[in-house]
Amino acid sequence: MTQLNENNSESVAITDETLRGLVASDRVNRRIYLDQAIFDLEIDRIFGRAWLLVGHESQVPSSGDFFCTTLGRSPVVMVRAETGQVNVIHNRCGHRGAKVVNTLSGNNKRFRCMYHSWSYNLDGSLSSVPLRDGFPSDFDLKDRSRGMASLPCVEIYRGFVFAKMNASGPTLLEHLGDARFAMDEIADRSPVGELEVCGGMHRYYFKGNWKHQIENLADQYHAPFSHESSVTPDGYQFSRRPGEKGTRIKMLNKDGTPGTESKGQWWFPWGHNACGAQTTDGDQGGEAFDRYRSELERLKGVEQARDLLTHKRHLAFFYPNFDLHILAQAIRVVRPISVNLTEVQIFPIKLKGAPEQMFSDTVRLLNLTHSCSSLAQTDDVEAFERIQTGLQGRSGEWIRIQRAIDRDVPDKERGGMLGPQFTEAAIRNQHTAWVKYMADWQ
Ligand code: FES
Ligand SMILES: [Fe+2]
Secondary structure (H helix, E strand, C coil): CEEECCCCCEEECCCHHHHHCCEECCEEECHHHHCHHHHHHHHHHCCCCCCEEEEEHHHCCCCCEEEEEEECCEEEEEEECCCCCEEEEECCCCCCCCCCCCCCEEECCCEECCCCCCEECCCCCEEECCCHHHCCCCCCCCCHHHCCCECCEEEEECCEEEEECCCCCCCHHHHHHHHHHHHHHHHCCCCCCCEECCCCCEEEEECCCHHHHHHHCCCCCCHHHHCHHHECCCCEECCCCCCCHHHCCECECCCCCECCCCCCEEECHHHCEEEECCCCCCCCCCHHHHHHHHHHHHHHCHHHHHHHHCCCEEEEEECCCEEEECCCCEEEEEEEEECCEEEEEEEECEECCCCHHHHHHHHHHHHHHCCCCCCCHHHHHHHHHHHHHHCCCCCCCEEECCCCCCCCEECCCCCCEEECCCCCHHHHHHHHHHHHHHCCCC
16 A cells, blocks of 8 residues: 655555554654655655744844744745735645745745746736736736735744644634743743844754754753763853853762752643743842843832743743744744754744843854754764664564653643653653644544
């Protein structure tokens, strides 16, 4: 029996039953990281069904501003229309299919395909076609099926723009559930309650499956060990902010045991998770930060300002492609390319209304933590490639993910389920979502 995948190539059918059999409550089969046919199904069924982060609306502040990205294998354009609306349209010409927009971002009144010069309005509808008299008489520029198609669902939460490829499934709010409070946490730290994504992009690739990266975002267990080289002799990681001790993460005790395992790890339906914060900005110092804190106190009162400055989450991950790194103030987008190649893009976030110097510090911090030559990210990338290589070994089919199993409790305050910091529960939760998208989609 054969089936056509998204590439319209033939492959041996993989049944839902087979897919379900690759994930158990405490283990996954190595095949989900190695099999190109399964990867192709992931593009169809996870990236073709889930709400995906496209970007942030501040990346397209004015009419005609656009930003290009890829959702699954589909190139798309996020564009601000004359009406102010943010549209997400397929970056594919309605004529013979060429990718129309070929720069990362910019501003245009219209998009023009370089092949035969069909032009498109900012909502993707056709604006003009050269030599139209040769086409059938019922050819109508207003015919939406001849334009750059719109994605069927686009929604925005706190400025973060999400889209999905199909009309069925949960609304964005249903999909995000209580995990969305992480977006509130970072947006509320802006004196005006808004974020801006405007500082360029880091990008790295690694020769490994995309799930190594997203599992890493639900894995605090590795940090004290994998990032040991970034820990100074007093057991703290390098300073992440200008200022004082509270901005540094206690990684190792004198006896080499982890510095903390108390902050918790949350997980939510649909594969999302959040890691507890290990630092606070409350005792951060510096001229710019002091000005920012005074402004927050003036606007919100001392109590609320202190609460806002107390990190609650180190990061939050929204399955399957969006990491909101709250401590580093960055968006990280995971883009699967093939079964053993993944691209990751990182965008610094500015707190609108805060001193400019704080944003410069954020960008500088990302160079240290998340660039491809950083003090910490390189450790993770090395681990991902070693996993991809190690899994080729035929010493067993299963990878166990068992730490702190059955130790989660419901969290009435923040929602979701809460386990200890070094639990592997949030990774197990990602694989539960994987089965739901891959085999149990209704
Ligand atoms: S393919 Fe775009 S105009 Fe022909
Ligand atoms: Fe890491």
